[in-house]
Amino acid sequence: MEKTLQELANLIEGEVLGDTNLIITGISSLDEAREGEITFIAQSKYLNKAKKTKASAIIVSNKIEGIDKPFIITDNPYLAYAKTIALFHQHPHPVLGIDENTILGEGARIGKDVSIYPWVFIGKDVTISNHVVIHPHTSIGDGTFVGEDTTIYSHVSIRENCRIGKRVIIHAGTVIGSDGFGFAPDGNRYCKIPQVGTVQIDNDVEIGANNTIDRGALGKTWIKRGVKTDNLVHIAHNVVIGEDSLLIAQVGISGSTTIGKHVILTGQVGVVGHLEIGDNTIVTPQTGVSGSVPANTIVSGYPHMPHKQWLKSSRCYPLLPQMRKTINKLEKKVKALEEIIQNHTGDNK
């Protein structure tokens, strides 16, 4: 594919500085770009690297002095990169139809222009909407609904009566609708509580590989529009995740917790059950969230605390041995002072 610099600028709503008719054949990183390709600078720390790039043009937020190449100037070069790479790498999935090695349950409804790879199990009364792509070895339980333009990779297991929205992407090995972890103690043993709820995943959600999203005990586990999860994320029964929140790899959320919109839970964060985490909250890596968190905050540590407080405390942690020594020394010195003063003043108190 070839595009002129001006065509790319139109796509990313930027302004060309230089030859608008320059032909661009692809986009790559500063290091790997070859002649004819465009590259981008998302962070100012890469400015030096930019001087060595072999790219023929650069997407950047401000003109760089000392580089004699055409630029596209745009407010958000990273977003521009996302759009440009999508342009050059677009290859809509060819419509494969339904492979002959598909099992279709009674009452299953399959939309048009779907691509169903071999050995996909589709239960009774399942709906597969138009333009859905389902990779090999996926299993979809009775009564589940899959919305338009959704892609499900291989070895995904979606249990019965779940609802998956439009333009959803589910990566390989993910399990949706497994039983929540619910047991009632019965003297010495545990009695299983049947998990009779469901899972609802709204439009434009992307779920990473090998996630586990349990069905509600009663009611539903609910992943709202635009949520993105990374790999190996665990979401327990009756959790609700608000719009456009991000869950980075290996996050675990316990049952009945509600996460707001635009929240970011970073890697290996754990969240206790029955909490509320407010909108726009950021939780830093490995934090253990042990109570509800108000909106618009950054929290860290275990138990969690405001991030700035944690930063200060974590800087003291390596100083603990020295602090302890100083305290011991001070104790001795104060004792010595007390004795001297007592001797000199005769104060027996």
Next chain:
Amino acid sequence: MEKTLQELANLIEGEVLGDTNLIITGISSLDEAREGEITFIAQSKYLNKAKKTKASAIIVSNKIEGIDKPFIITDNPYLAYAKTIALFHQHPHPVLGIDENTILGEGARIGKDVSIYPWVFIGKDVTISNHVVIHPHTSIGDGTFVGEDTTIYSHVSIRENCRIGKRVIIHAGTVIGSDGFGFAPDGNRYCKIPQVGTVQIDNDVEIGANNTIDRGALGKTWIKRGVKTDNLVHIAHNVVIGEDSLLIAQVGISGSTTIGKHVILTGQVGVVGHLEIGDNTIVTPQTGVSGSVPANTIVSGYPHMPHKQWLKSSRCYPLLPQMRKTINKLEKKVKALEEIIQNHTGDNK
């Protein structure tokens, strides 16, 4: 299904206060219950919510003043809920027989009334006992035994020569009997130690989704009766888990560690190898257990310590910067006092 209040009271060993002949059609949460349904109160903090419920009757441990509805009084409303929901949602799996897309190895023995979904691989000399249900895409290696009434969800991989008990539930994507992580350093490289042991899972165990349970190096990895694991749990080679212990999501247990009975390892706990954790121990979230733990204790932190001690220390953590400032201030003050006293007493020491 319809049951009278008295019939439900008999099931859950409770006592009816009110119309014993009232017809109940289901059970739901306080919020979601409709007329005709029964609900339950497991914790006193939900008493206020109970006043607004539309349920026709309530399971509770003591009569609630101010609510003019029939009650069933029982010691353990949560257990009563588990039993009642199981009653209303019971639908024994229909017997499907063996799907034609099943591969049966030589010498495989299949019991009666089994349900084997499409594309299940059953190796040589495998035993599948009566009433077993195996969902699509599951793989069971040579020589493995699966006990009666066990349910295995889709995409489960059970390797060769494992033993699965009766009434076991294994959720989707779980791997049982994979090689343990065993390598002997050979100068600069690692030499694989063949993992020739096995996995034994006893009766009434439930294993969550996407777990990994490695086979023994020699001997066996052993999950004893009644153990329940949540999702994404890792159990290394030669680990032993005692009866009725609970492993919450994302727990990881290193090799050759022995866990007692009725232990609770909460979310994201890690346990070092070759340890012993005593009966009835509780390990709080994200704790790193770095040494053996006696029975009947609660431990927290990393390295772990008694929970009460950790609670007190964790409350001091946010105070560290202030403590450090105070120490610095005290050092200056003590130095000043020492100088004053030296000047006044002429003590040159």
Next chain:
Amino acid sequence: MEKTLQELANLIEGEVLGDTNLIITGISSLDEAREGEITFIAQSKYLNKAKKTKASAIIVSNKIEGIDKPFIITDNPYLAYAKTIALFHQHPHPVLGIDENTILGEGARIGKDVSIYPWVFIGKDVTISNHVVIHPHTSIGDGTFVGEDTTIYSHVSIRENCRIGKRVIIHAGTVIGSDGFGFAPDGNRYCKIPQVGTVQIDNDVEIGANNTIDRGALGKTWIKRGVKTDNLVHIAHNVVIGEDSLLIAQVGISGSTTIGKHVILTGQVGVVGHLEIGDNTIVTPQTGVSGSVPANTIVSGYPHMPHKQWLKSSRCYPLLPQMRKTINKLEKKVKALEEIIQNHTGDNK
């Protein structure tokens, strides 16, 4: 299989003390070994146990007084165990050929003496080299290359255009080549960044069960020769792992981080993105690596610090409440001293 003690000594480059013609029929642990078997002592703490073993001979680094059995003396008994167990348990996989339930994409090249179990999906232009074993339900995307003597267990998903080396082992449920977690904020929502890179896994790598290894955003994610990963490990896009490094269970590595050679990341370690971890570094369990780490170091804690410093600080942590009390007491004492001195000296400062 039967071997003389001398034959075993030759294999493990050791020296026999005792009857070189003694017949050995197997190897087992100190506890489980029976007459006719050999056992081994890898750590001196097991010396007492050795006195009770029923084994007929012992592999050990030094003669043990008080045990009247033949020994094989060798520098590295653990390595000797690995080699001996491999000898007694060797059973090369029988060549099964290609199961009839295999889907082979156009242009796929299959080597000789392969074993492909049922329901393996092989995409277009895939290469499967000689002696490869692929267990049931595995899926290999278009253009992927699998090297000689590699074994892939069941339910593995390898996406398109990946490169897997020789003698690689990939355990069940692992996902290789899934999209990296890349999104550009677009005002309130996120725009997906197509992940157009790949994954390269070099020779002699072993990948545990239910791992997730994302493809590069641009360029590749690269697992170099001899790396071994345990279960449930997450490796993000464009990570590079150096030769012979070990990643223990539930480790997570964020995007574009480079790990050196012979590094050991122990259980539940998390590593932030865009870092460099030097050769021979050891990271202790649950550590959060938040910045680059020089070679040949041991680090612990979160944020990470030198292990020895962390050890000292972690010993102070349980003492925090006592330290705080002492500080408060000292404050009062110093204040009292200041008042006494002020009264006695009339010093108003």
